[in-house]
Amino acid sequence: MSTTQNKRPIGRPKANGRSKGINRKDLLETAARLFNDRGFHGTSIQDLATRLGVTKAALYHHVPNKQDLLYQLHMISLDAADKATAQAIEEGRTGIERLRLLVYHYLSAICASPTACLILLEDDALREDHAKEVIDRRRKLEYGLRELIQSGVDDGSIIPCDTKAATFVVVGAMNWVTKWYQPGGSWNAYQIADGISAILARSLASNPVSSLPTDISQPQLTPFALPSDPTTPDS
Template sequence: MSDSVPDSPATTAASGDGASRRSRGRPGHDADTVLRTAVELFNRQGYDATSIGDLARELGVTKSAIYHHFDSKEALLAAALDEALDGLDRAVARAADHTRGEPAVDRLRATVVEAVRILVAHQSAVTLLLRVRGNSPTEQAALARRRAIDDHLAALVARAVEDGALRQDVPPDVISRLVFGTVNSLVDWYRADGSLPAEQLAATVSSVLFDGLVGEPVGGPRSPR
């Protein structure tokens, strides 16, 4: 079997429904194992430079064992991008819900915390998402979803500025890029097996972005020396 087979409707775009994964599995090489390994390879070698044959060798299986779970390399990419985007979509949807009467800045801050948690939980998939350039229909679909998320977040920042909760001498779109650019930068240096737990990381990022570097540390006032 070649490295590429015709795409089925379930594998042509990062649609958010996870339909590109099949339910059946094989002992030791279920769909999640295949996907995790594929994402690692895509990040290490580059998506275009990685073949199904490379993935089969990495897993120690035949190509047909991979096609048992995913119809094509593009289907693996779609599943990975969906993983990165689905949680962000839900977080932004919650932030856009103003029916509870929460101030925009509180909803924005909660979204930052949730975005950090999502990045930590799905760091490899988010890393892959941040590297796509729109070279295929699947990548284009993912980029369109990402732009929609960015637009909703920028609107939330603008609302917080209008409310007087954020400084007004900086354009809202610049604030949005600075805030979420900081969150995205975590993929370059954060290590889940390091000394900084995910919850502490989320609290620290939120505190620094919204309270600044001068002031009380996360967790309360400094102890006297």
């Protein structure tokens, strides 16, 4: 991702010059949005402070530098991916079910909070030891997803395919969602998770469903149970 991007307007500190308090959730979500939008090198501490409505001095009371914020975000995103994988393995019966559940749980997480989305790892953005840790964990996740897809090939629920290429397609599709998803829009997080997971699962299923919903905001008939949308009351 290029770091020379058109910068969006950012907020201003309070007119009276007083800084409001910062909580960790706001700080991390703001950093995640700016890093994903502008890139790490294209985002300054001043940008973060301005968006949060605080002074740089106040911000430094909460975080020592940008690298520390980026490292925290990488750890949160990797934890979310690990959790989605574990849930999928526990809940799914076949490879294709586990694949769809992994996509569902991960998309639910990243749509609920931008801090859970995997951020592009830019050159010289992290300390060497932190960069190695992030890369090692990402490789482990990639290999885990490839093994999950291969398990589906082995049990007959997924068509024979290049599992490495399939993994890249699935990961790319999931992480691109945060580029266009807007909270409060036409679809909520669970509708997106259900709809996108259905599309990706059908692309690899050995026995794909004959059709997909033409409107993912409507309840879907799935070949296996997915967690219900907690925002929708039971009928």
